[in-house]
Amino acid sequence: MILVLLYAVSFVMPWNKWLHLDTVRTWQWLASLLSRAGVMGFSQATLLVLVAGICFAVAAALLRTWGSAYLGQGVVRDTAMHGDRMVAAGPYRHVRNPLYLGTFLHSFALALLTMPSGAAFMLVTVGLFELRLIGAEESFLSERLGEAYGEYRMRVPRLVPSLRPQIESSGASPAWGTAALSEVYMWGVAISFGALGWMYNAVLILQGVLVSLGVSLVVRALLPRPERTL
Template sequence: MDDIPDRADIKVTPPVIFSFYLAIGFLFAWGSSLHVLPGVLARGLGISLLLAAGAVAATAILAMNRQGTPIHPRHGTTALVGEGPYRFTRNPLYLSLVTIYFGLALLLNSFWMILFGIALAVTLHKMVILAEERYLEDKFGEAYLAYKAKVNRWL
């Protein structure tokens, strides 16, 4: 029997990473009055980002469900998804998480949350995305490499 798990080698799941940065960001936002934009502009952009992130996440989940592949990164992928937002980004759910974070950062108009949003994107890239890409290359070979060659990682 093969003892190699059929999933990416992810140590910490994306929701845990997101929650960590969100808690830290909220603490810094609460303790600081450093703003990034005028209030009305920041709130408008924040709401826009949250709505866009929700739309991207919803369509990504629908696309994965149509292909019958699990959403949770600790489960094995059963199919490559190249429809919906997966035509434009290889990681629409992670893009949505980062966009939600930036939307909240703008709603709070927090300079510190903007900085932590960048750290969130870097952490997701290093701890999750690279491991998932190695797994998908091993599992799907040329089909994934072809997809990877035509679709950007983030946008």
């Protein structure tokens, strides 16, 4: 809910009513920067920014689905911290926090649809919020799992994935179907960018984002409630 609030404020931008900082969306602003710098024409720059947005959205959906498949939707959806086991499979062999990294990549895609000051607010606040969560979770896991987690932290990077796995796999089996359902919002946003972006209408893509959010709330309500195991 905090992330939803941060995203909402980024789009509403109450400060813009008094400061009048922005008149165009980040998508147009970036394209105009590239055009004025002589790198490429405005049409080509607009297309380039769109492709970047699609890549961010798809990468976020893939990474979060991959992470959810191994972590389990019960842990992903639970608001409590879990320290009963250490996941060392799938993306967790490359990066310690694939879900948070996926959310941050998702924020880059959404930032293109708001104004530049809203985009800056979104990326800074979401980044700080996630770093705070990561710090709290790593402290909790260090206390609960001890030396094993300490060694894991030393070998696997926090947020910048390594190309090669840094640890042996624990042999956990992924639950792809449930993971895909739990990340239906991320996939809806990726589809919205890919299918609607070619109309070059940020408002239309944003409508797709809102529809994806609504669908995800319905799907989550239908999924089995996670068991709370700390």
